[in-house]
Amino acid sequence: MLQPLSAAPTAPAASALQANQDLNVLHWWTSAGERAAADLVAARMAEQGLRWVDGAVAGGGGGGAIKVLNERTLRGQAPQVAQLNGQALREWAELGLLLRLDGVAQRRDWRSTLFPQVMSQLNVREHVVAAPLGIHRINNLYLNLALFRQLKIEPPSDWAGVMRAASALRAAGITPVGFSDEPWQVATVFEAMLLGEAGPALYQRMVVQRDLQAFDDPALERSFKRLREWRNLAAPVSAGSGSNQIGNANPGERRWTELVADFAAGRTAMLISGDWVRGELGALGQEGGRDFECKAVPGTAQAHLFSIDTLAMLAGDGSKQPAQERMAELLGNATLQISYNRIKGSVPVRRDVPVDELDLCAQRSYRLFANPGTPRVPSLVHRMAFDEVGKNAFIETVHRFALDPNQTPAAAQRRLQALLRALGPRPPKALP
Ligand code: BGC
Secondary structure: OOOOOOOOOOHHHHHHHHHOOEEEEEEOOOOHHHHHHHHHHHHHHHHOOOEEEEEEOOOHHHHHHHHHHHHHHHOOOOOOEEEOOHHHHHHHHHOOOEOOOHHHHHHOOHHHHEOHHHHHHHEEOOEEOOEEEEEEEOOEEEEEHHHHHHOOOOOOOOHHHHHHHHHHHHHOOOEEEOOOOOHHHHHHHHHHHHHHHHHHHHHHHHHOOOOHHHHHOHHHHHHHHHHHHHHHOOOOOOOOOOOOOOOOOOOOOOOHHHHHHHHHOOOEEEEEEOOHHHHHHHHOOOOEOOOEEEEEOOOOOOOEEEEEEEEEEEOOOOOOHHHHHHHHHHHHOHHHHHHHHHHHOOEOOEOOOOHHHOOHHHHHHHHHHHOOOOOEEEOOOOOOOOOHHHHHHHHHHHHHHHHOOOOOHHHHHHHHHHHHHHHOOOOOOOOO
């Protein structure tokens, strides 16, 4: 029997069509703030008939997620969308595993609406290989304002002020600093300190140009000293000791969300971290300027140590490509950019958004990033400068120093020098 031409799709065809709108997204946004930001994207996608099928892998900094992505891809079960940032994105694109989004970028005029630094992150061999989400600032010092007000302590802007505040906090029975020995968290604090001690030009020579001589500079040794001092400020004030003694801390490998919870509850007063912390504080009902202050890590106020979140679309059999492209278009959309970044703690990747709609901390970060005069330097720990192997080796070196009180800052500097020599010079830019 002949089928009428206008027949509705048969059941299997309809479900195949629906399946083509399902996008499996692999990412590491599992904290309350991160989850809320991801849920917002999922809701906006649903309005367009696209379905975000969640493939979250817990673990801040994404070490676990990248391993799972490797495994799944090797087994032929790659997701359609993956959080791949910076050098990781580059490596995956070089292997030919990612969809090219040149058409989307052109239709949506990304070249003129996105910040050039963002655009250059998305570009590999002259092709756009990911969609941008937000720009994180890493060099933040958060202060619990309730504690500072209540104890009438001056909010610090330099290291001397930090040490004075720490000793007043300790005298009042408050552990001054939240710190975790989780490797990526230690190294995140360290790179912000390195920027402070070295300044942006020297930081750039070390991290971007991998100039071996730059690693001889005494700024490196000073950064290791700072790291040790800061970690020791996390030693809990022991009950009844009533003392102002600063001992050796042994904070253990705590999740970053636990540090945020302690900070929000007033159990600690200072935190150095990327501004995903602000997203998390928001999810806990806290507000910048009212409950906490976001300052720059001493010595880095004029600089922006950045990390850019991007979602790559993995190349498949082509059936998902239209959905992947629609998702990419949505991610760059101005309205989504504002609402997503307000929840996530990062700032929009576009140059044309109404800045006043961001909170004060975000406005500061956005304006700084947008100003061409600002030294903007890439985060090593969050994959903006080194490949995965080099980044992990760097993190490991810093982590070992933090855990070993017998290793001197000078010895740690020598280890980093040796590591850099072993890694060799920065790989030349890929040929087109
Ligand atoms: C990512 C952020 C994430 C943070 C903590 C960073 O590497 O860029 O999006 O919130 O890790 O998990």
